[in-house]
Amino acid sequence: MTTKKIGKSENKTPHVSEKKKAVVSELTDLIKSKKTILLASIKGIPSSQYQEISKKLRGKAVVKFPKKSIIFRALDNSGMEELKNLKSQIKDSTAILFSDIDSFELAAELVSKKSPAKAKTGQEAPADIEIPEGPTDLIPGPAISELGALGIKIQIEKGKITIKEPKIIAKQGEKISSAAAEMMNKLGIKPFSIGFIPIAAFDLAERKIYREIKIDKEKTLEELKKAFSKAIPFAVEIGYASGDTIRFLIGKAGRQEIAMNSLIKKEGELQK
Numbered sequence: 001m002t003t004k005k006i007g008k009s010e011n012k013t014p015h016v017s018e019k020k021k022a023v024v025s026e027l028t029d030l031i032k033s034k035k036t037i038l039l040a041s042i043k044g045i046p047s048s049q050y051q052e053i054s055k056k057l058r059g060k061a062v063v064k065f066p067k068k069s070i071i072f073r074a075l076d077n078s079g080m081e082e083l084k085n086l087k088s089q090i091k092d093s094t095a096i097l098f099s100d101i102d103s104f105e106l107a108a109e110l111v112s113k114k115s116p117a118k119a120k121t122g123q124e125a126p127a128d129i130e131i132p133e134g135p136t137d138l139i140p141g142p143a144i145s146e147l148g149a150l151g152i153k154i155q156i157e158k159g160k161i162t163i164k165e166p167k168i169i170a171k172q173g174e175k176i177s178s179a180a181a182e183m184m185n186k187l188g189i190k191p192f193s194i195g196f197i198p199i200a201a202f203d204l205a206e207r208k209i210y211r212e213i214k215i216d217k218e219k220t221l222e223e224l225k226k227a228f229s230k231a232i233p234f235a236v237e238i239g240y241a242s243g244d245t246i247r248f249l250i251g252k253a254g255r256q257e258i259a260m261n262s263l264i265k266k267e268g269e270l271q272k
Helices: 018-033 047-056 068-077 081-089 103-112 142-149 178-187 217-237 246-271
Strands: 036-041 062-064 094-099 115-117 129-131 154-157 160-163 167-170 192-194 197-203 208-211
Touching (some): 018 062, 018 068, 036 081, 036 103, 068 081, 068 094, 081 197, 103 197, 142 160, 142 178, 167 178, 217 246
Antiparallel strands (some): 036 094, 036 197, 154 160, 197 208
């Protein structure tokens, strides 16, 4: 005969505090009421800058930084199956933003809120980092040997150190040395930018998830300029009239008129 041990249930549901329940409820309500849900990495962002960026986003987005388990529970409670696909995008140091503006517009806002940051020893250079030529506020002393160790040519002018010619002290992808990081800090060079990095977003109206949201305004504008410069000659060639092509079409017509008159004149002279 076997006896069953009486005690606590083996399948007891984990206790969830009232505070956690309130946070989950708040997140669930935001999920259901906002047009856009965006995940962003805040890894390496100091607390002060996190607060500053959150403050700048007021009126455009609600920023929350709960534990992963809380976000998972809120996504499950939303009743939207599509949202469960966001779980794989949530890592450590992930903030969740709620907004009524478009996903890509919100992502662009985050990119615009980035700020320059100092280099630290061991970080990978995001691009070639160059010490520019010109005057500095450094006075002669230990800085002379420190600059020399980095291969930077200098001269003394009016009691201050002047860089004679530009010098790359860290190539893209290379780890930044302690000497290079220290010199950049002394010269006020900040090669990094800190801010929220968009990871993925969910559009409530379309019930669609956007992954790998990358916003590069400068690159996009450059590509648009290139496309425009190629489109104008083509539009003129096919005779498409618009505000951008009309002056080119008029110029083309003028040149064709001159060429036609010249041809007619030559024909007349041959017939005499």
